[in-house]
Amino acid sequence: MMKFVLKQVKNGCRLGQLVDLPKEVAEKSLETPMCMLYTRAGSVPYMGRDVLDRIDKLPGAVNMPIPLLVENMDAMAEFPGGIKKFAAMDDFMTYCSIQDPAVLTPSGYNTKKAVSVWSCHGKYELDIPGYIKLMSSLDVDWVQSLSDGDTDRNTSEKRVIKSVERTINYLDELLEEKEKHEKLHSTKLIGTIVGGYLEEKRFHSARETAKRPVAGFSMEGFHNFGPESETFDLEDVKHLLSKTLELLPQDKPRILPGLMSPANLLFAVELGFDILDTSYPLFYRQMKICSALCYDYNLPPTSTDNILRDSDEQSLGWEMDLYDERYREDTAPVVKSCTCYTCTHHTRAYINHLLKVSELLAKLLLNVHNLHHYLRTFEVIRRAIADDTFKHLKQHIINQKPS
Ligand SMILES: [Zn+2]
Numbered sequence: 001m002m003k004f005v006l007k008q009v010k011n012g013c014r015l016g017q018l019v020d021l022p023k024e025v026a027e028k029s030l031e032t033p034m035c036m037l038y039t040r041a042g043s044v045p046y047m048g049r050d051v052l053d054r055i056d057k058l059p060g061a062v063n064m065p066i067p068l069l070v071e072n073m074d075a076m077a078e079f080p081g082g083i084k085k086f087a088a089m090d091d092f093m094t095y096c097s098i099q100d101p102a103v104l105t106p107s108g109y110n111t112k113k114a115v116s117v118w119s120c121h122g123k124y125e126l127d128i129p130g131y132i133k134l135m136s137s138l139d140v141d142w143v144q145s146l147s148d149g150d151t152d153r154n155t156s157e158k159r160v161i162k163s164v165e166r167t168i169n170y171l172d173e174l175l176e177e178k179e180k181h182e183k184l185h186s187t188k189l190i191g192t193i194v195g196g197y198l199e200e201k202r203f204h205s206a207r208e209t210a211k212r213p214v215a216g217f218s219m220e221g222f223h224n225f226g227p228e229s230e231t232f233d234l235e236d237v238k239h240l241l242s243k244t245l246e247l248l249p250q251d252k253p254r255i256l257p258g259l260m261s262p263a264n265l266l267f268a269v270e271l272g273f274d275i276l277d278t279s280y281p282l283f284y285r286q287m288k289i290c291s292a293l294c295y296d297y298n299l300p301p302t303s304t305d306n307i308l309r310d311s312d313e314q315s316l317g318w319e320m321d322l323y324d325e326r327y328r329e330d331t332a333p334v335v336k337s338c339t340c341y342t343c344t345h346h347t348r349a350y351i352n353h354l355l356k357v358s359e360l361l362a363k364l365l366l367n368v369h370n371l372h373h374y375l376r377t378f379e380v381i382r383r384a385i386a387d388d389t390f391k392h393l394k395q396h397i398i399n400q401k402p403s
Pocket residue numbers: 334335338339340341342343344368369370372
């Protein structure tokens with residue numbers, strides 16, 4: 001049975017690992033801080049499995065958000081092996097989140113009995129029996145418990161109290177119902193901590209969720225995902241989050257969903273979160289298709305990596321807009337030191353041309369690079385925590401933030 005092992009805590013940052021997984025999954029990296037692969041309807045957006053397999057050091061975990069799976073529930077129920085086999089991703093540890101971290105969840109549709117999710121074809125209300133049925137057809141390792149995290153900075157106290165109560169009640173009912181279904185014994189529930197921006201409500205949510213037999217925690221209720229999560233500044237709620245995380249047991253993983261910018265992912269790691277996902281490199285700037293992540297994650301004095309950044313790249317900030325006319329005849333790779341398929345096979349000029357003629361291949365090549373860049377950042381972060389250089393790395397990346 002899969003479990004999380006916390007190996008070290010250094011200045012708040014946690015190094016851990018998911019262990020006891022099937023052999024085909026365990027061959028991939030399951031070390032934390034980790035970035036799960038974000039998928040839509042079971043696949044990474046714009047990428048077939050052949051392209052995905054060309055990406056170096058893929059994480060061994062994947063998030064398949066419920067909203068885009070729910071309408072296939074009946075087909076999945078007929079399919080032996082659940083969603084992993086259905087999506088040909090049975091070599092990944094699989095988690096299903098209630099909402100899609102890359103898409104704005106419409107506000108005002110949750111009730112005492114059900115949580116609303118949106119597929120391409122409209123709204124689905126997930127109540128306890130419906131969710132138990134869905135969990136049976138999915139047959140995955142972790143499923144997020146139903147959550148009413150529909151709160152933000154402007155939500156009234158009364159509504160926040162309701163969101164905490166409902167989320168705890170859904171969890172209790174799901175734990176009770178789940179016990180009655182033998183098929184669900186291997187699927188573990190991830191508890192959701194809500195409570196908006198109100199300290200006491202969030203602490204109550206954390207304390208109560210921590211008492212229940214959950215496999216880990218997802219921290220929500222600050223925004224409704226999608227673009228709201230991209231503008232959410234983790235530093236603003238640093239104090240609230242660190243005090244809330246203190247109430248959780250150390251030996252269970254903490255998930256932070258949403259589009260996490262380079263700054264937010266560094267703050268998240270420093271606060272003690274273990275798992276994020278790759279929705280940001282695939283969907284940042286609302287699918288603005290011309291941007292390539294190019295922040296430098298190599299620490300100059302201690303890095304053994306081959307640093308080939310030139311003064312041009314250093315002035316670019318976190319990303320470069322390859323649609324820009326200045327790349328029309330630029331025969332350099334997107335990022336000179338990058339080892340991804342895009343950077344080792346194509347030039348900025350070629351991608352600039354593909355973008356100018358609206359060729360879809362541009363999006364594919366950019367996603368390959370962006371995914372590689374973001375995933376490599378996690379690898380570098382883990383190494384920096386072990387080497388006690390995380391603070392320098394964080395400052396180095398934050399310093400490149402565009403003004
Ligand atoms: Zn690259």
